[in-house]
Amino acid sequence: MKVNISDSEMIVMRAIWTLEQASVDQIACQIAASNDWSVATIKTLLGRLVKKEMLATTKSGRKFIYTPTLSECQAVGLMGQELLDKVCAKKHVDVLVKLIDDAKLTAENLQLISKALAAKTPACHVACDCLEKFSECACNHNHITEDMRIKESV
Ligand SMILES: [Zn+2]
Ligand SMILES: [Zn+2]
Incomplete structure (x- = not known):
């Protein structure tokens, strides 16, 4: 697996790592303090992270719950590996x-x-x-x- 994520995607990942698992609203809440991103922007970033298999989704009622597929430590380990590969x-x-x-x-x-x-x-x-x-x-x-x-x- 490759951890090829942008700085913005990393901010979203960091929020979810802190929350362990979260809905869009919870993620928006967590990020809102330091970034003035719209919910639409956050949804776009979440969609990309799901596509990159960094996040898994489960449905809870009408809401999607996002869970990281790997820990921050594992992700950073892979990024280091990718750096060496370059x-x-x-x-x-x-x-x-x-x-x-x-x-x-x-x-x-x-x-x-x-x-x-x-x-x-x-x-x-x-x-x-x-x-x-x-x-x-x-x-x-x-x-x-x-x-x-x-x-x-x-
Ligand atoms: Zn050579
Ligand atoms: Zn060489």
């Missing part, structure tokens, strides 16, 4: 170092990251996957000679 495997390390650099982290958080790092099994070789992913390589290296070297070493 970058060559060789550059994942740069993305991660930059994210750690930019994030606000407590000593406790850092400990958790250290633990995760210690538990991670290192890969012996990370190959450029630009060609498979984007059909064009931006890594400044020669694929033909490198692929040959990898084949020889196997």
Whole structure:
């Protein structure tokens, strides 16, 4: 599944995550405080999120109740995965170092990251996957000679 959602859709998702499940009125109420969106706008966003399978609907009387199909934590996990998918495997390390650099982290958080790092099994070789992913390589290296070297070493 892909979490390809806009900033506005994210605001709606956040409201529903807070409410756990909600009708249009409840969502409008929750969002109204910070955004002056019409109910029609919110309905459009809800429709898109249902189409993207981020929300499921059940009928309660004449009202639709919206329930998230995944938790905020799961959604953010998938977004992180998608971010890595947009970058060559060789550059994942740069993305991660930059994210750690930019994030606000407590000593406790850092400990958790250290633990995760210690538990991670290192890969012996990370190959450029630009060609498979984007059909064009931006890594400044020669694929033909490198692929040959990898084949020889196997
Ligand atoms: Zn690459
Ligand atoms: Zn490459």
